[in-house]
Amino acid sequence: MGGKSAQGCIFASTKFMQRKHKRKLLKIIGHTVENLLRNLALLDNNNAYKKHLDKKSANFTALSPLTFIDRTAKVYPNHTAVVHGNIRRNWAETYQRCQQMASALSKYGIGVGDTVSLIAPNIPEHFELHFAVPMCGAVLNSINTRLDSESFAFILEHAEAKVLFVDKEFSGMVTKALDMLPNDFLVIDIDDVNWQDGELIGSTDYEAFLETGDQHYNWQPPSDEWDAISLNYTSGTTGDPKGVVYHHRGAYLNAVSNAMSWGMQQHPVYLWTLPMFHCNGWCFPWTVALMAGVNVCLRHVQADAIFDLIKSEEVNYFCGAPIVLNMLNLADSSLKSGIEHKVKVMTAGAPPPAQVIEGMEALGFEVTHVYGLTETYGPSVVCAWHDDWSKQSPKNQARLKSRQGVRAPMLDGLMVADPDTLIPIPQDGKTIGEIFMQGNLVMKGYLKNPKTTEKAFKGGWFQSGDLAVWHPDGYIEIKDRSKDIIISGGENISSIEIEDVLYRHPLVQEAAVVAMKHEKWGETPCAFVTLKLAETCTEQDLIDFCRAHMAHFKAPTRVVFGELPKTSTGKTRKFELREIADNNTASE
Amino acid sequence: MGGKSAQGCIFASTKFMQRKHKRKLLKIIGHTVENLLRNLALLDNNNAYKKHLDKKSANFTALSPLTFIDRTAKVYPNHTAVVHGNIRRNWAETYQRCQQMASALSKYGIGVGDTVSLIAPNIPEHFELHFAVPMCGAVLNSINTRLDSESFAFILEHAEAKVLFVDKEFSGMVTKALDMLPNDFLVIDIDDVNWQDGELIGSTDYEAFLETGDQHYNWQPPSDEWDAISLNYTSGTTGDPKGVVYHHRGAYLNAVSNAMSWGMQQHPVYLWTLPMFHCNGWCFPWTVALMAGVNVCLRHVQADAIFDLIKSEEVNYFCGAPIVLNMLNLADSSLKSGIEHKVKVMTAGAPPPAQVIEGMEALGFEVTHVYGLTETYGPSVVCAWHDDWSKQSPKNQARLKSRQGVRAPMLDGLMVADPDTLIPIPQDGKTIGEIFMQGNLVMKGYLKNPKTTEKAFKGGWFQSGDLAVWHPDGYIEIKDRSKDIIISGGENISSIEIEDVLYRHPLVQEAAVVAMKHEKWGETPCAFVTLKLAETCTEQDLIDFCRAHMAHFKAPTRVVFGELPKTSTGKTRKFELREIADNNTASE
Missing domain, CATH: 3.40.50.12780 (ANL, N-terminal domain)
Structure with missing residues (x-):
């Protein structure tokens, strides 16, 4: 469903060859022009330290966290890289799977500037794609699995996804999202042997697609460390999700920074409680590769x-x-x-x-x-x-x-x-x-x-x-916290997004949403609503309406009816609403 | 002696201002042109990841190890940074001294592209100059203290030193070197309270010069992380020392790499047995700043x-x-x-x-x-x-x-x-x-x-x-080991350099030098010499001749007379000489 076949792509490999040459060419042009510039821009002709001391292949490599897995696989090939149920793979095997997947994507025609989306829990495939996707030059877009189908559809369209990997736990919601999209792209199932529920909806699955790749694929580092490595959508404070772009340089440096902040020792055994879709798991896939650690996977x-x-x-x-x-x-x-x-x-x-x-x-x-x-x-x-x-x-x-x-x-x-x-x-x-x-x-x-x-x-x-x-x-x-964000279960919810939904209800005149403490989730949205004159509806009506139009976890848990307090210039005084919400705690 | 006064430099501060503006301007030009280029060079007009996603001040900073001391001084101001005899300074004090020294150098007219040389043991001033010199944009040239005056002179001239800091233990040898040089530059004594011997030869001393600087100097990171941070002379395999240039990016990355290689924890207590003049102490001054450690100084x-x-x-x-x-x-x-x-x-x-x-x-x-x-x-x-x-x-x-x-x-x-x-x-x-x-x-x-x-x-x-x-x-x-290098006491000695000296002796027809094991120094040079026909001289004659013309530690410990073995093309078979030397061990 919604998939283009992975086979018979005659043009894909040609496209790949062109890309490969183009990247090499761009790299050469880039270096030459940069060096030219450095010498031109100098003004200071007396600076011997800027003469004949240019960047060359011998002394400059783009910073990229992909270099971490390459080193670790070569230095510690037999150390465990991934544990998931009965699956145990070492760094040599994991690296080979990443290379092979990069090759498969490349053969399919994926390369620089292309987005590969992913909806999956913290399983080995999710880890592997953090390397395989950028290895072929593309950008990894790991999507929050808790979103609703409308958000999935928005993101897939905005990101211009060329391929979507989807774990079968989420195939129901994804099917609905794909139905909303005009585009036709390759959908690849992840058929985790440690998980039974859910339909397979793709035109191929991860292991079959992997087989189409070359295990000895000679991936290239990015031509520029400023090249994008991943795309992470945040709800932010405004309505539609915003696509935050990370580059190789930043991912490299934050992976190192994580290890330093934590005083992390070599060979950490790292448990994946934090979702990998959340800021690329705070860059920890790359940190664990750097430190030659073990990724202990965890679905729930x-x-x-x-x-x-x-x-x-x-x-x-x-x-x-x-x-x-x-x-x-x-x-x-x-x-x-x-x-x-x-x-x-x-x-x-x-x-x-x-x-x-x-x-x-x-x-x-x-x-x-x-x-x-x-x-x-x-x-x-x-x-x-x-x-x-x-x-x-x-x-x-x-x-x-x-x-x-x-x-x-x-x-x-x-x-x-x-x-x-x-x-x-x-x-x-x-x-x-x-x-x-x-x-x-x-x-x-x-x-x-x-x-x-x-x-x-x-x-x-x-x-x-x-x-x-x-x-x-x-x-x-x-x-x-910045005034419009509610953090529920570690995920950002935009109050404006909820307000937008509430405003779509025919009986709602005015709505404002703030955070309320929640025993389990930390925070939960609390809505304050003014109904249209002479109209009535219940708290549950509005909660149900929201749940029908957005991810369930984003829907308000409480709705309070009444007049909204305003400033002299007519803005809602959310500060006062927060005070009311602060005196309450939700538990459901 | 050999010094230009630190006072009355009317043009120095103007030069500094121009430099500061030029650096800012260059930075802006650099960014603009780079971004322009990125967009121009694209060819790929469909790559959304390269559009409107340029480097800006908000999201790009040149990598420089100077950022390490800034962070450590702010996060751990009261932690000990330097211990030397009765001297104990914390990171706030050390950072302030670095800033003040950078300001003093800057006021004197030192800036981007200028070389500041240094001949000193592992004392606090040596550590401070690893930050102070690049903070004003200049390049630190820390010279091997064991060299002879001729080598000092060669390096100071080749490096075009504008300032020389010299510890009084080495002022005798330095005085001879300065006598050989036509240039007049500022000589600043380091008058270590923990060391009594040696003359003061400069026109000012470290503490007095420091006083001319501003404690709150607002140093700027390099406009380009590719800018030089230090200059280290190596004897290499050929005659004259070669000046190896390090840049901020590499110094930053090797400082981090050191900590990672070693699994170094926060707040290491690091003893300075390795000379700071040796590859900038393998970049450990910057590593210790990164890790908020203690520099325990050691003169001998x-x-x-x-x-x-x-x-x-x-x-x-x-x-x-x-x-x-x-x-x-x-x-x-x-x-x-x-x-x-x-x-x-x-x-x-x-x-x-x-x-x-x-x-x-x-x-x-x-x-x-x-x-x-x-x-x-x-x-x-x-x-x-x-x-x-x-x-x-x-x-x-x-x-x-x-x-x-x-x-x-x-x-x-x-x-x-x-x-x-x-x-x-x-x-x-x-x-x-x-x-x-x-x-x-x-x-x-x-x-x-x-x-x-x-x-x-x-x-x-x-x-x-x-x-x-x-x-x-x-x-x-x-x-x-690369065929021509002898490593004695951790320092490289070029056999070719010794051969060159031997060839200058009137009685020597042919000479070849290889490494010989030494009980104390690890290795020592062993010379094989063919004398001119009908001439004689003693082993001691040639050793004395060498000691008169180069650093004592470089002079051969043994001289063996005889015919040199040759290949069919006339090259000396050093391999055979090494075998002979291998069967001997020197102890003096």
């Missing part, structure tokens, strides 16, 4: 599976939102007992509450708090720990750790500033400003959205939309 | 001082040639006792012999064997350890560890190949080929030496001059 985030794997595989690293940590805290003590080794946990999305940190540490888990956005390759700020803080009271430690912190090793600039003047606010722990980032861990930009890109980069800094104070020790602490 | 490599510091400062990392490790092995057991913590040692220059490794491990020292050249920022190849090797016999472990290994994490290419065809040799552990490197850890090139640079980069790889076999597991092992 469930306490029993997590504790079983921590014990059986001796997992010593994983990432997760505070709600995941809380779920582990609340798990049955029989699950929790028997962990003898140290486990390092990275958390983000919300400050980890004191009782979560204490519970984790009682288990022997060491929690690192990080912060970032899709636009910053995931975590780019870290609450770097000071050893002498460990002497303070647990309460103080939790307070220190709840701060977002300082720039990660490879982030170049971080400040809290006045959003209009970009003048940094005083480091007094009181004044509130907006968080700004700068440098190599900031995205390439939003795809086909120059206006929004320009706005985000206004003044030479990336404007995060998050409000924070700056403490005298240089650590930042978020005080108010 | 002496066993008692080393053991004292390991114990008193809890040093847990240091680098040194196998002869340094051997010296520690042979030290009195009273010195060695009382070390409770783990120490990691990195060694290079020659494979560490089994008894050295065993001795080190008995002390609780873990040895990592690395390999590299001045041209590769120091170590770029590492004998990456496999945990299961630790189960093998000590003899086998020593054999495995004596191999040079695989590429370091940030080296992009490493191969053993036929030097003519560049075809990789079989990985059979038997065939001998030459070692080639590729990528970001290969130097920018040789200063003012385009021919030699071109030759070194022929075929798109850096030709190391070292001969090796390639084992089936991908590890390389040097079998014969």
Whole structure:
């Protein structure tokens, strides 16, 4: 369904050959012109350090995280790379599968500038595609599996996907999305042997398609480290999802920065609790390759599976939102007992509450708090720990750790500033400003959205939309999340998107959505609605309406009817609504 | 002496302002033209990933190790940065001194393209200049303190030094060098409070010059990460020293690569046994800043001082040639006792012999064997350890560890190949080929030496001059050092340089120099000489002649008289001479 056959593509390989030559040619032209420029632009004729000292193949290679898997597969070929149920593959096998998949995609005609989309949980194929897709020059677009079919359709169309890999758990929702799309592209099923439910909807499957590739495919690094490597959609604060483009340079540097922030040792055993679709799993597929670690796969985030794997595989690293940590805290003590080794946990999305940190540490888990956005390759700020803080009271430690912190090793600039003047606010722990980032861990930009890109980069800094104070020790602490975002289960939900749906209901006159605390998900949307005069409908009516028009997890859990408070200029005073919502907690 | 006054430079600050503006302008021009080019060069008009997604200040920063000290000083201001005798400075103080020194240099007129030379042992000032000099845009040229005055003069002239910092221990030799030079440049004494001997010869001293700078100097990162950061002279295989130029990008990446190769944890306590003048201490000044560690300074490599510091400062990392490790092995057991913590040692220059490794491990020292050249920022190849090797016999472990290994994490290419065809040799552990490197850890090139640079980069790889076999597991092992180099006390000595001196002796008809084992220095030069017909002179005559014309440590220890063996084409069969030398060991 919705698929073009993988066979009989006579022109594909010709196209591939042309691409390969073009890339080589472009590389040569690029270097020549750059060198010419350097010499021309010099002005300073007396600078001996700029003469005859140009970039050459011998002394310049584009930074790309693809080099990590190449090295690891050659240095540690027999070390385990991936564990998933009964599947265990070492780095040599995994690398070979990546090369072969890159070859298959290339033979099919995929190359530089093409998008390959993917809807899958944290399974080996998802890991492999983080390498295979960019190896053939293309861009990986891993889509949030929890979205509704309309969002799938929007993204696939906006990304101009040429190929879609889909795990059969999600084929129902994807089928609906494909029905909405005019384009015809290749759909490839991922038929995970460890998962039974769901239909196969593609014209081929992962293993069959893989077979069409060459195991010894000679992939080339990108001609330019600024070339795109992946595309991640974020709901952001405005209606339609925005496509955040990552490049090879940034992915390389954030993969390294992750390892440094965490003090990660060689051969980590990394459990995939954090979705790989989320900012490319915060770039951890590339970090694990760099560190020659083990990817322990996990289809669903469930306490029993997590504790079983921590014990059986001796997992010593994983990432997760505070709600995941809380779920582990609340798990049955029989699950929790028997962990003898140290486990390092990275958390983000919300400050980890004191009782979560204490519970984790009682288990022997060491929690690192990080912060970032899709636009910053995931975590780019870290609450770097000071050893002498460990002497303070647990309460103080939790307070220190709840701060977002300082720039990660490879982030170049971080400040809290006045959003209009970009003048940094005083480091007094009181004044509130907006968080700004700068440098190599900031995205390439939003795809086909120059206006929004320009706005985000206004003044030479990336404007995060998050409000924070700056403490005298240089650590930042978020005080108010950017006004329109609700973080539920670690995923961003745009309140504007929900408001848009509510406005489509015939009885709704006005709507405003804010975050409300939720026992399980951290936050959940709470809608405030003014109905049209003389009309009535129930809370459940509006919730059902939203669920019918958007991903279920995005639909509001509570709807409150009444007049919306306004400013003198007629804007809704969301601040007041948040106060009302703050006094309530949802649990369903 | 030889100094231009630091005061009254009316034009210096104007020059600085112009430079600052030019750098900013160049940066803007650079970005604009690069982006233009990217869009022009595209050919592929359909690639949405290259449209409106250009480099901007918000999302691009030149890679530079200067960013490491900036971050560390802000995140860990109160952590100790430098220990030297009674001197202890934290990162905030050290960073401020670097900024102030950069400002002083800048005010004096030093900027982009200027060389600042330095002759000093491993003291705090040496560390600071690794940051201060590039902060004002200039290039650091740290010179081997063991050279003779002629070599000093050659380097200072070739490097076109504008400023020379000199520690008073070396002022005697430097005075002679300055007498040979026509140029007049600023000489600044380093008057180390922990060292009494030697004259002050400059027109100012470090602390006084520092005072002329602004503590809050707003240094700028390089406009281009390809800009030179340092200049390191190597004797290489030909006569005159060659100036190897490093750039900010490579220094950044090798600093990171060092930390990764070693599995270095945050806050290392690093002992400066390896000279900072040697490939910028293998880039470790920048690594220690990245990892917010402690620089434990050391003027002279002496066993008692080393053991004292390991114990008193809890040093847990240091680098040194196998002869340094051997010296520690042979030290009195009273010195060695009382070390409770783990120490990691990195060694290079020659494979560490089994008894050295065993001795080190008995002390609780873990040895990592690395390999590299001045041209590769120091170590770029590492004998990456496999945990299961630790189960093998000590003899086998020593054999495995004596191999040079695989590429370091940030080296992009490493191969053993036929030097003519560049075809990789079989990985059979038997065939001998030459070692080639590729990528970001290969130097920018040789200063003012385009021919030699071109030759070194022929075929798109850096030709190391070292001969090796390639084992089936991908590890390389040097079998014969590049034919003309003798490594004595960790320093390269060119046999050709010695031969050149010998040829200048009126009685010498022919000379060939090879390495001979030396109990203390690892290797020492052994000369084979044919005298002119009917002439006689003694071994001591020729040794004295050499010592009079070159650094003492380079002079041959043995001279053997006789006919030199030749090939059919008339070339000296050095291989045979090496066999003779191999059967002898010098001890003086």
